[in-house]
Amino acid sequence: MNTQAQYLKTIYLVQEEADGPASTGAIADNLGVSPASANEMIGKLESRGLAEHEKYKGVSLTDEGIGQARDALQTYCIIERFLWEVLEVEDFQTEARQLESVIDETVAERLDTIIDRQDCCPDCFDAETDACELLELEASTGPAD
């Protein structure tokens, strides 16, 4: 997943959690980057018609930005679910974050052919636990056979 996709996914989740525009600070914190870096990328997203930035309020994604963010979130969900279901990684959230920049969406699509992802994806993603709600339930009872 490239840098732009990771930003869009993060803004989308921060925006959902705040139920309004996402603050630059929260975006930077979430991604572990400096506010200056976050501002630079937000400017690029604005110029590409993917986000709107209003001073003192924060960043809101456009409809196009939301579409791309949801695609990125779905890719992330595939990586998490693949790690859990196929490789039986218990700490799948941490490893998914480490690997997401190396796993492209086309690669995730192939991995998706062997996992059991639900149609409601990515709406079942819980930003607070950084995992799909359904996966958390499965994780609490151990990997499937």
Place this chain on the structure above:
Amino acid sequence: MSLTHPVASDHQLARLLQIGMVLEEVVEARAHKHHETLGEEVLDSDVVDLLEGAAQESAEHRRRLESLVDGLDADPVAYEEIETLVAARYESDTDFDGVLYDQLCNEETAYKFYDDLIAAIEGSDVEFSIDRDRLLAVLRGIRADERDGVEEVTAHMERRE
């Protein structure tokens, strides 16, 4: 500003190589499944050869990746397990063109995966338990095969047009 992280440990490298193994196993299992489901009445001999070649090549790539995973003291991913998962989700309505398209996706995806993985390793200064030159030589060799594979499938598709 880039959020691209270099491969930072033996553990992360092993995990990525395991993912490479799974991608190869998916190719191998799907090639067998296409052949088994559609048979030689639907698939012409060129495509049967293409599928057999792809399955053999993936098995060979899997073995090369497995030797790297072994050197990192991690477990390989059993082919039988992936074969079962592929069979469980295989779409039975795949047709002739679908097979070629699927094969093209396989080759392109694998190429992209190895290309990104090589870049991530090259961007890392971590000393792995396995020899870096050998690691990169194996991965570059596989990437070259995948690039050839994309060209081969594309040529098949063009001949059919």
